[in-house]
Amino acid sequence: MARISRDYYLNNRSKVDIAKDYGISRFQVARHLEEARALGIVRIDVRFPEAAADLAPTRLAAALGVEQVRISPTGPDDRATREAMAQQAAAEIMVAAAPGAIIGVSWSRTLDLAARYVTHLPPCDIVQLAGALPVPGSGNSLELIQNLGRHNGVSTWPLWAPLVVENSQTAQGLRRQPEIADSLAKASSLDAAVVAVGAWMPGLSTVWNRVDNQVKLEAAQAGAVAECSGRLIDADGCPVSSELDERVLAVSLSQLQNTPKVVAVAQGAARADAVRAVLAAGFVTTLLIDEELAVALSGK
Structure with missing residues (x-):
């Protein structure tokens, strides 16, 4: 797939010529190209940074069908962009x-x-919406909840489980554990939620590397374009039924759809289609994005 993709995308060779070289049909070439994108062998990124100055959050919110859009500056590197967005997200949590x-x-x-930027919280309940998924160089969801729980009067509802487990039987067993069951049930009575896209x-997607290629490809072929707390969503905003869904310990899409206020956080133009899919699911009220993604979503 990588060699065929190189010939097609980088060497500008036609599908017919590539098919002759590899002794396959042009339809097989097309399928290999599609699978290469689904598996991440090929990534296409189009950027229009010069359009960021013309962005209008209110107009973009109306176009996207959400109550509010918050736009953070795209920094010189990924870390700087994330820091700016983290401060915006902290403000949304405190509000x-x-x-x-x-x-x-x-x-x-x-x-x-x-x-870490949340400076104060009133007495309230903080519910962990996704099981732990350690990422090298970063913390995890348990540490995040514990960090928010340091404020006086705040009660936390941790989810003492991984986000993705080996099989559905393991997931079912964990869901029956009282502490885990209570936290998952608490997500049905949220006043607000903050999630990542x-x-x-x-x-x-931090979940991508936790599953094998067969699951990745099957999910992509089923139409998955977005992931939110381990839940897969297609371009029309519908949940994607897959093996992964049975192995995830996290808030469900229906629970988010029943939450009055949901802040969704996303960064980078490459997530534009994913954001549109999540918006189509109908649960996002506030969208927190960086300038690069805002440009991509505005169609400039």
Whole structure:
């Protein structure tokens, strides 16, 4: 797939010529190219940074069908961009956390940083929305919840389990554990939630590397373009039924759809299709993005 993709995308050779070289049909070439993109062997990224100055959050929110769009500056590197977005996310968490509220927080590297920027919280409940998924060089969802729980009067509902387990039987057993069952049930009565949006491709979803190639490909072929707390979503905003869904310990899409306020955090133009898919699912009220992604979503 890599060699065929190189010939097609980098060497500008036609599918007919490539088919002759490899002794296959041009339809097989097309299928290999499609699978190469689904598996992340090929990534296509188009950027229009010069259009960022013309962005209008209110107009973009109306076009996307959400109540609010918050746009953070795209920095000189990924870390700088994430720091700016983390501060915005922290502000959203503090605004949402009214006294006595039940706030759900998922995990991403940006949200992990955001927890450190939260300076105050009233007495409220903080619910962990996704099981632990350690990422090298970053924290995990358990640490994030513990960090938010340091504020006086805050009660935490940790999810003492991995985000993705080996099989559905293991997941079912863990869901029956009282502590895990209570936290998952608490997600049905959220007043607000903060989640991250990933694209179903390598480097754009922390879940991607936790499953084998067969699961990745089957999910992509089933239409998965977005990932939110381990839940896969297709371009129309519908949940994607897959083996992965049975192995994930996290908030469900239906629970998010029943939450009055949901802040979704996403970064980078490569996540544009994923964000559109999550918006189509109908649970996002506030979208927190960087300038690069805002440009991609605005169609400039």
